[in-house]
Structures are given as structure tokens and as C-alpha cells.
Amino acid sequence: MLTVKxxxxxxxxxxGDYVRVILAYQYFALFINEKVYQFVPTKSKEIRINRRTQEVVNTDALFAFQKGKDVIQVAMSELVSIPDFLLQLNEIAKPYYVREEEIIHEKNENAIIIGELEYENVKRLIDKALDERDKNAFDKLVELL
Known part of the structure; x- marks a missing residue:
């Protein structure tokens, strides 16, 4: 049985996209079968979390833990199944997550840029209709402005 010490x-x-929690010896320890195993950075040494979805991305990572000469490898997929691990990890990464206001602001900025691009495109199409002397296309495009 695994628990986080x-x-x-x-x-x-x-x-921009990820929070990387870098681990080192003596900063991460697990209880494995009621014995304390210390993290050793021989395999993976970082936990990568998506800042928007708040999900651990590198679920295929293997972490090594040692007690004396005994070394055990634990997969990230196994660690994320431990509720206490996820709670502690969430508290560590929480200040780095993208806040809802930032997402809304980013969506608004994108909408403004798209609107400007569409407006410029309509103006180019109006110029094209004028060059080709296409009155129907010109009338339809002017209505879009």
C-alpha cells in the first residue's frame, strides 16, 4: 500500500502551458508497505501539470524510491491514484494555475482579433468586387460592414 509521507x-x-514541479532527494518520501522510502532522482525527477486543466501530463514517468539497498520504481499513473498525493500536488501547483479571469480575457482578445481580421477581409473582398465590377457581390459585402 502506498501513502505519501x-x-x-x-x-x-x-x-505558458505547464507547471513543472522538480523533485530532489529528501523532499519526497512514500510509505510503501509501512516502510519509508526516499525519492532518488535516477529516473524521472519532475511532475508536469497542465496549467489550464490542472491535470498531470507525464503519467508515463517512473520515479525511483530507495530504502537502504532496496529500490522501488513507482509509475506516475500509480501516484495519481493516491488521493493524498493529488491533494498535496494541487496545493503546491495552485498558485501557478491559469485563473478563470485570464481564460475569459484571452477568449475576449481572440474574439477581437478575429473580428478585426474578418472586417479587413470583407474590405478586401469589396475592393475585389469593385475591380471586377460585380455589383451584386459589392452590395452583399457592404451589408456585412
Missing amino acids: MLKPYYIKAD
């Missing part, structure tokens, strides 16, 4: 990031790195 301690989960602290060594450091956190955020870019």
Missing part, C-alpha cells in the same frame, strides 16, 4: 518541491518552474 512528504511531498515538497525542490523548485517550481512555470511556463
Whole structure:
């Protein structure tokens, strides 16, 4: 049975799409069969989370844990099935998630840009209709403005 003893990031790195929680020795430990195993950065050493969906992306990552000479590898897919792990990870990454207001603002900006592009395109089509002396197309396009 797996439970989280301690989960602290060594450091956190955020870019446009992901939050990367970088792990180091003595910052991450699990109880595995009632024994404490310390994280060792021999395999994967980061947890990558999508900033918008708040989901762990690198579910195929393998993490190594050691107690004495005994080394156990645990897959990220197994770690995300532990509720305590997800709660602690969420608290760590929460300040880096994209807030709802940012998403709304981004959608509004995109809508404005698309509207401007459509307006410019209609103006070009009006110029084309004038060049071709196509009165029907000109009348229809002028109504769109």
C-alpha cells in the first residue's frame, strides 16, 4: 500500500502551458508497505501539470524510491491514484494555475482579433468586387460592414 509521507518541491518552474514541479532527494518520501522510502532522482525527477486543466501530463514517468539497498520504481499513473498525493500536488501547483479571469480575457482578445481580421477581409473582398465590377457581390459585402 502506498501513502505519501512528504511531498515538497525542490523548485517550481512555470511556463505558458505547464507547471513543472522538480523533485530532489529528501523532499519526497512514500510509505510503501509501512516502510519509508526516499525519492532518488535516477529516473524521472519532475511532475508536469497542465496549467489550464490542472491535470498531470507525464503519467508515463517512473520515479525511483530507495530504502537502504532496496529500490522501488513507482509509475506516475500509480501516484495519481493516491488521493493524498493529488491533494498535496494541487496545493503546491495552485498558485501557478491559469485563473478563470485570464481564460475569459484571452477568449475576449481572440474574439477581437478575429473580428478585426474578418472586417479587413470583407474590405478586401469589396475592393475585389469593385475591380471586377460585380455589383451584386459589392452590395452583399457592404451589408456585412
